[in-house]
Structure formats: C-alpha cells, structure tokens
Amino acid sequence: MNIPSTIWTLLIGILLTLTSFWFGQNHGLLPTAASDEAFLVDGLFNTMMTVSVGIFLIVEGVLIFSAIKYRRRKGDDTDAEPIHGNVPLEILWTAIPAIIVFGISVYSFDVYNEIGGFGHHAVExxxxxxxxxxxxxxxxxxxxxxxxxxxxxxxxxxxxxxxxxxxxxxxxxxxxxxxxxxxxxxxxxxxxxxxxxxxxxxxxxxxxxxxxxxxxxxxxxxxxxxxxxxxxxxxxxxxxxxxxxxxxxxxxxxxxxxxxxxxxxxxxxxxxxxxxxxxxxxxxxxxxxxxxxxxxxxxxxxxxxxxxxNPQQKSADEFLAPYTSEMGISSEMLHQIHK
Known part of the structure; x- marks a missing residue:
C-alpha cells in the first residue's frame, strides 16, 4: 500500500510533538522545587525544553533522512542537480524561529514579573x-x-x-x-x-x-x-x-x-x-x-x-596597648587616630 507523503508527514509530526511534550515534562534535570517561585521558573524551563527537543528532532531527522536517501550511490560520478533556492521555504524557516524566540521572550518577562522582578517592591x-x-x-x-x-x-x-x-x-x-x-x-x-x-x-x-x-x-x-x-x-x-x-x-x-x-x-x-x-x-x-x-x-x-x-572591661586603648607597642605605635598616635 502506497501511503501519501502528506500522511507520513502528519504521522511523523504527531509523533515528534508527543515525544517533545513528554520529554519536556519528564526530563528530570531539575532538583526539588522548594519555593513558590520555583514552580514558575520550572514552567518556563519545561516549555523551553519542549520546544528545544522538537526543533532538535526535526532538524536532526531531516539531516539523517537526507544523508541516507540522497547519498552518492556506488559508481555514480555524475554532478548533482543544481538548486537555485526556495524563497518560500527560506521565509518559513526564518519566521518560525523568530516567532518561537518572541514567544519565549514574552513568557520569560511574564515569569520575571511574577517573581517580583518588575514590581514596585521597595522596602520601607x-x-x-x-x-x-x-x-x-x-x-x-x-x-x-x-x-x-x-x-x-x-x-x-x-x-x-x-x-x-x-x-x-x-x-x-x-x-x-x-x-x-x-x-x-x-x-x-x-x-x-x-x-x-x-x-x-x-x-x-x-x-x-x-x-x-x-x-x-x-x-x-x-x-x-x-x-x-x-x-x-x-x-x-x-x-x-x-x-x-x-x-x-x-x-x-x-x-x-x-x-x-x-x-x-x-x-x-x-x-x-x-x-x-x-x-x-x-x-x-x-x-x-x-x-x-x-x-x-x-x-x-x-x-x-x-x-x-574580661570583668574590668578594658578600653580600646588599654586593649590595644600590648600590640601597638610591638608595632612601634605610640599612645599619642593611637589617641589621634581614635579622635
């Protein structure tokens, strides 16, 4: 049975999405969340991990697939087909990362505000x-x-x-x-x-x-x-x-x-x-x-x-006298410094 490429793309996309969400929430990389603020930071970290895993799997998957499918066959010494670029594809792979970065930036600013980074938090x-x-x-x-x-x-x-x-x-x-x-x-x-x-x-x-x-x-x-x-x-x-x-x-x-x-x-x-x-x-x-x-x-x-x-409660001059004499400091000098 010949399955259309669109169906394969949809199935692979669903698998990658599920894998990314699962790993992003179950990576086990963070220690115990011991403060109220930790849960906000963890939510941001898990989101970034989910997006990162998805992008990593897509990019590496395409590279591995291309390296296998389009490898040079034994005995094939011909030149490869010339490629002049694909403007819609270049716009797409530029726009998607820009949207992701903008979304994570907004989320990061929101978390920073929630933990008190932007509030009027001056203490009396x-x-x-x-x-x-x-x-x-x-x-x-x-x-x-x-x-x-x-x-x-x-x-x-x-x-x-x-x-x-x-x-x-x-x-x-x-x-x-x-x-x-x-x-x-x-x-x-x-x-x-x-x-x-x-x-x-x-x-x-x-x-x-x-x-x-x-x-x-x-x-x-x-x-x-x-x-x-x-x-x-x-x-x-x-x-x-x-x-x-x-x-x-x-x-x-x-x-x-x-x-x-x-x-x-x-x-x-x-x-x-x-x-x-x-x-x-x-x-x-x-x-x-x-x-x-x-x-x-x-x-x-x-x-x-x-x-x-020290029941006599010596003054500073009396306490320091044995040490200052060893250093060649006179009582007059010490008195001037004290004043």
Missing part, C-alpha cells in the same frame, strides 16, 4: 537602614568593645543605600504581585565575605552561619558584600542574586518544602570560591521559633562568658 526605609542589634556567638566576628552595651548596638553588616545621583541602583527581586505592598514575614540581613555567608535576624538579634527559614512565610533577604562580588544561589529555590560591595541587593521569596539545602556562591570570588557555601534549613514555624530561642540563649551564655573573662 526603616527596615533597610535602621541600626540593628546583633548577637555575637562564639568567635564569629572579632571586635574591640569599649563597654558591654556595644555588644547590643554594634552594626556588623556593611549595608549601604543606593546612589541614584550616580546612576547606581541595586538589583532586586521584590514581592510577587499578590504580595505587593505587604511587608515580608521575615527579614534577614545577609553578608558575603571571603569565604563565608553570615546571616543576621534583626527582629530577634540572632547572628548565625546557617540560614533558617519557616515554611510558607515570605522572606526578604537584604544582602551586601564585605570585599568582592559574591552570589546567593540555592538551586532548589531557582533564584540567584549577587551580593555587591557598597550596594544593597534584595531577594524576596517564599520557601515551601522542608529540608536542608546548599547555598552556593555562584560568582568567582577568589581561590577558595569552591568552598564558599552554607546550609539553608527550611522547617516548620514551630521548629524555626525553637531554633531562634536556642540561638538567643546561646548568645546570652557566650556574652556572659566574655564578660567573666
């Missing part, structure tokens, strides 16, 4: 710039303190405001459209430095090397870098944001799936860049509150131990 000035108390557990940060009260008031994070007069605007991913105008449930200040991430919870005074987040609560990360550009990237959240020295960058999202995830620095920041990572713990609200209380208790104990070790 009081949240960003107010001095926050920080707890200093262990030896995470070394500082010379003139009095015990400094432990509660010192601002350890180098956040700075944008400089609009210089054309500098920090990149941000703000609130999704449904959360526009609402304050986030949790604010965390993130500092990147070679080669670690530090997290400050200003509302509770907790300072930690791990990022703990409650499930289903919208989180605002207010981020800055101490030295060079770093990047906050958790693959399961499908979100990435740079930490830039001298500029505030923000990331706003809602974690959805409990678990321990790896925070990776995605910017080459030095020779030990590969070791710069941290743990992100997404847990229930009850477990999160319990962790906060544990950190507060541990902070108080550490502070009391520090006061017990």
């Amino acid at each position: 000035e009081s949240i960003i710039s107010r001095p926050q108390a920080t707890s200093i557990p262990g030896a995470a940060i070394a500082a010379t303190l003139d009095s015990a009260s400094d432990v509660r008031n010192i601002d350890q994070l180098p956040e700075k405001q944008d400089a609009p007069g210089m054309g500098i605007v920090a990149p941000s991913l703000g609130a999704t459209p449904e959360n526009e105008g609402k304050q986030p449930d949790l604010v965390v200040k993130v500092t990147g430095l070679q080669y670690a991430f530090l997290f400050n919870y200003p509302d509770s005074g907790v300072f930690s090397g791990e990022l703990h987040l409650p499930i289903g609560k919208e989180v605002l990360l207010d981020m800055a870098a101490n030295d060079v550009i770093h990047a906050f990237w958790v693959p399961e959240f499908r979100l990435k944001q740079d930490l830039i020295p001298g500029r505030q960058t923000q990331l706003r999202f809602t974690p959805r799936v409990a678990g321990d995830y790896k925070l990776i620095c995605a910017e080459l920041c030095g020779p030990y860049h590969g070791a710069m990572n941290a743990t992100v713990v997404v847990e229930t609200l009850e477990d999160f509150n319990g962790w906060v209380k544990e950190q507060q208790v541990a902070s108080i104990e550490t502070f009391n131990q520090a006061v017990a070790v």
Whole structure:
C-alpha cells in the first residue's frame, strides 16, 4: 500500500510533538522545587525544553533522512542537480524561529514579573537602614568593645543605600504581585565575605552561619558584600542574586518544602570560591521559633562568658596597648587616630 507523503508527514509530526511534550515534562534535570517561585521558573524551563527537543528532532531527522536517501550511490560520478533556492521555504524557516524566540521572550518577562522582578517592591526605609542589634556567638566576628552595651548596638553588616545621583541602583527581586505592598514575614540581613555567608535576624538579634527559614512565610533577604562580588544561589529555590560591595541587593521569596539545602556562591570570588557555601534549613514555624530561642540563649551564655573573662572591661586603648607597642605605635598616635 502506497501511503501519501502528506500522511507520513502528519504521522511523523504527531509523533515528534508527543515525544517533545513528554520529554519536556519528564526530563528530570531539575532538583526539588522548594519555593513558590520555583514552580514558575520550572514552567518556563519545561516549555523551553519542549520546544528545544522538537526543533532538535526535526532538524536532526531531516539531516539523517537526507544523508541516507540522497547519498552518492556506488559508481555514480555524475554532478548533482543544481538548486537555485526556495524563497518560500527560506521565509518559513526564518519566521518560525523568530516567532518561537518572541514567544519565549514574552513568557520569560511574564515569569520575571511574577517573581517580583518588575514590581514596585521597595522596602520601607526603616527596615533597610535602621541600626540593628546583633548577637555575637562564639568567635564569629572579632571586635574591640569599649563597654558591654556595644555588644547590643554594634552594626556588623556593611549595608549601604543606593546612589541614584550616580546612576547606581541595586538589583532586586521584590514581592510577587499578590504580595505587593505587604511587608515580608521575615527579614534577614545577609553578608558575603571571603569565604563565608553570615546571616543576621534583626527582629530577634540572632547572628548565625546557617540560614533558617519557616515554611510558607515570605522572606526578604537584604544582602551586601564585605570585599568582592559574591552570589546567593540555592538551586532548589531557582533564584540567584549577587551580593555587591557598597550596594544593597534584595531577594524576596517564599520557601515551601522542608529540608536542608546548599547555598552556593555562584560568582568567582577568589581561590577558595569552591568552598564558599552554607546550609539553608527550611522547617516548620514551630521548629524555626525553637531554633531562634536556642540561638538567643546561646548568645546570652557566650556574652556572659566574655564578660567573666574580661570583668574590668578594658578600653580600646588599654586593649590595644600590648600590640601597638610591638608595632612601634605610640599612645599619642593611637589617641589621634581614635579622635
């Protein structure tokens, strides 16, 4: 039975379409989707994968078919038939990719807007710039303190405001459209430095090397870098944001799936860049509150131990005197610098 070429073309087109849709939705290339925003990004990625697989199968299929059917036969030394081109076909294979690229671009802009990329997502000035108390557990940060009260008031994070007069605007991913105008449930200040991430919870005074987040609560990360550009990237959240020295960058999202995830620095920041990572713990609200209380208790104990070790509470000049004398710095010089 001689099947018309149009029927063969239709059957092959249906097979390629079904194969593309199946692989685009079942590729298994992405890790767990652990945030609300991850599902939006996954939808875009799956669409791009579906289109890519379809185009790949069509192009490679035509190439393989042509290489087999129109190959030079043994003993055939004649010239091939001259071809002068096909204008309608050239217009078709130019228009179709252009339409695909335009469609994916529109879809990408829509997803970016849905995760807060284009909204008016400025956070209240009081949240960003107010001095926050920080707890200093262990030896995470070394500082010379003139009095015990400094432990509660010192601002350890180098956040700075944008400089609009210089054309500098920090990149941000703000609130999704449904959360526009609402304050986030949790604010965390993130500092990147070679080669670690530090997290400050200003509302509770907790300072930690791990990022703990409650499930289903919208989180605002207010981020800055101490030295060079770093990047906050958790693959399961499908979100990435740079930490830039001298500029505030923000990331706003809602974690959805409990678990321990790896925070990776995605910017080459030095020779030990590969070791710069941290743990992100997404847990229930009850477990999160319990962790906060544990950190507060541990902070108080550490502070009391520090006061017990140094009951006289030396001034900065007294504390630095043994070291400055070794360096040849006089007390007068130190006093001038202090002033």
